[in-house]
Amino acid sequence: MTSKRRLLTLSAVTALGLTGLSGPVTATASPQGATALTWGTCPARSQAPRGTYCSTIKVPLDYTKPTGRQITLTLSMVGSRDAERTLVVNPGGPGQSGIEAAQPVWAAMPPEVSAKYSVVSFDPRGVGESSPVSCGDAGKLIKHPAPDYTPADAKAEQARVAIARGVAERCATASGTLLNSISTANAARDMDRVRAALGRSKLDYLGYSYGSKLGATYATLFPSHTGRMILDGVVDPDVTEYAATYEQDPALEQRTRQFFAWAARNDHAYHLGTTEAEVSATWTAVRTKLRTAPASGQAGATELDDLLASSLYTDLSWPDLASMVADYRKGDPSSLVGASKQLAAGAVNPAQLAYNCVDDSWPRNWKTWHDDTTAAAKKAPLFAWMYTWISAPCAFWKASTAAPVKIGSVKVPPVLLLQSHDDPATPLVGAQRMRQALSGSRLVVAGGGNHGQYLFDGNACMDGYGNRYLLTGKLPPADATCKGSPSPTP
Template identity: 65%
Template sequence: MTATPTNRTRRAHRAGAALTALGLTALAAAPAAAAQAPAPAATQAAKSPLKWGACPAGSEAPRGTYCTRIKVPLDYAKPNGRQIALTLSSVGDAHAKRTLVVNPGGPGESGIGTAKLVWSSLPPELGELYNVVSFDPRGVGASTPVGCGDAGKLVKHPAPAYAPADAKAERARLDLSQKVADKCAAASKALLPHITTANAARDMDRIRAALGRDKLDYLGYSYGSRLGATYATLFPQRTGRMVLDSIVDPGLTGYRTSYEQNTAMQKRARQFFAWTAKYDSTYHLGKTASKVGAAWEDTRKRLRAKPAGGRAGIAELDDLLASVMYTDLQWGDLASAVAGYRRGDTGALLSAVNQLADSPAGYVNAAQLAYNCVDDAWPRDWRTWRKDTVASARKAPLFAWLNTWYSAPCAFWKAPTAKPVKIGATGAKKLPPILLLQAADDPATPLSGARRMRQALAGSRLVVAGGGNHGQFLFDANPCMDRHATRYLSTGKLPAKDATCKASPAPTP
């Protein structure tokens, strides 16, 4: 349900839409912007042949961003065969000493707007040392995209409850998942076998070369941690300073990761309920976490029986709850929307649901499915999914079925599973030092995965912050975490040992 191999982008797109509707911005806690203004990126670096100009119309690139395109092989086993396009974005001093390549997560997340987002949030010393480049990965947005036809129109709102009431409801959801897989295959058959994390990592080496850099300096959030670790495994000698933030478990398949997420998300929901109870004088949803939880269940039952505005039902409320698990900055607005609904004012809740349901990603994120369903092997026998989901729902009733249905098209996917890349050193290859950042209660990429990544990346260092906000460096207003990353990106020196930081302060209403 996040920027992890199974869920980050589907949740990120929807969370972004809901955030807008609820009047929030993910950058509310960002540090001061770097001091200098962006310079036109006409000559990225002395050794780079790239020519930078306007970004594609309709892209997510904000003002001050410059774009270019490069060609890469669709199939790296046939490097002289069909070529596809990657669109890159750049912000900052074109003649900066170093270039920081950034991936915001996903898979399937557009990166065109990320260069400006990150560069404007860097502390001054990093803004002077680096310009920032991001990109739409293969299969995404302004690069050669995959599509699923009109699959996004298959779900009407209010959508049926995620937890099926009976065998008929389950069969309807399952048929929908198969239709999505069929439409994706029909629209993107030639591309689907090649939309993999390993190929995206190989693309990043082409980006590095096109930028004229001997080594790749990299910042990857959530799924971007898997992409970065894959690059470091495939190209250790070309890996420069690398920060992986909110770490995907390198030892689990996407299928297994989703079940670990369910439990972590349920724990985070209890924290949200406890926070809401602390401010009962504002929200009036209950003075204890259990009472807020009971009020939440009552709200779900009401919306299931009679969707608000004929559009906001139980599934839409569940989507909103999953969306706000990523950062506590969103908690107050969702609590207010639900409190308003319970008082008879549906405005805020409907606004959030409408934007979430009508977001460009819609119900189907084609690129995310393309990566997820090919990167790992998924069970083809639906009885396995049902058994595992029923077991997970005992511990995570709010998220287990929701998470399963988002991934269910992988049970019917029409492309072969890619050869997996085992993260870590192989043979005589020695991995460079890498900095890992993680929140202790991150619901999307649980801490257990970060610890396994620490083991896989020999010589790396792991810094764990308290709290559960997903995405630490630059965007959680945690000076301790920012200091660790800034020092490393400035000097290349890791902490002497693994470290911890206190959580950033929780918000007030």
């Protein structure tokens, strides 16, 4: 399952180290005769951290016509060009830029790992600096403060449906036939071109969240080219994106209860209540007030829902969210409004929609969506309709569905799977199913619910499994568990 929001802000990691590169360099050409890569300055608008170098390669728009129209992929690199191995990284999404991820990943590695690996990432096709798709002015269709995600009546529901249809139409108009090529299978084929351009016979890979789906797809399509592979925050390989949403809803509800319980344990700092039930009641009261009187006329109940959902992926976000609500209750809505504006700016993610809507077949009859979401809302009232509306443009998408790739085969080499027990974005059941699909792989599960474990959760046990595997290529002898990282302090 892929998350519907930005999953891992790798570029926010502090104390970044410097790379071993010094000026533009050229990588060795691959055994297949691929053109050598020339590394130089990254595009200014990419926000790639200092010390990152970038290059480009051409790949076929349509792999059934390999000599036809070509599109450009932009790659980033950090570390020594003479490193023994290269780790290719995807930070998640789909639709998230990758060229900003190489530096924080390399900098977070322990010295013995960063000495052995350079790190390469890239903007997948359709994203950022890699022939991006566009939805034109579709973001203007979503006004703020927005109406409740749960429609009050049939008229309100149809108004939301009209927005979803409008987004799909604008994406088709702005991106045209490019939408037909934006699929995980094609992104995996692109990765094999990246591997060849790097001159590597095998792809060493680290994929977070959606990146686990991309990595598993690559391993299925190119098993003989698959090297050391870590899939972290693992997508369910056995269900469609449509079905995965309904797996995600109750996991988000459970994670919300954990947030409320954490806030109760820290009532001395936030004064939201001393029990989970009291915090829940306070939250409901704040939400009710914002529905009738949005903060600064901009942040209403729906915007509060957005902030809650985006904060559930890591408990490192919980102090900020609790502080926003506490400040609002004391009469200062500024931080709440500012964070709401930031989320609203990304209300439509063209590349995310492009991948999600093409990778799977979606119901075209809105009654199916209505009935399934109404049923899901009985167990997940906070999130069922929210996540339906995020995906709803797929009901009206203009591009054809890609040929599905069945993850796994007897030829796929075993890989390392990392997962947290209560991950709300990619629930544990998905990792367990991936473990079965990729025979011989090992699954390590951490306590807690933080989405994305290796290098960025401060969990020495989980990092140890990842480091040992990258250094030796040897998987743990059996599946394993780790304690979760400590909860954040106010």
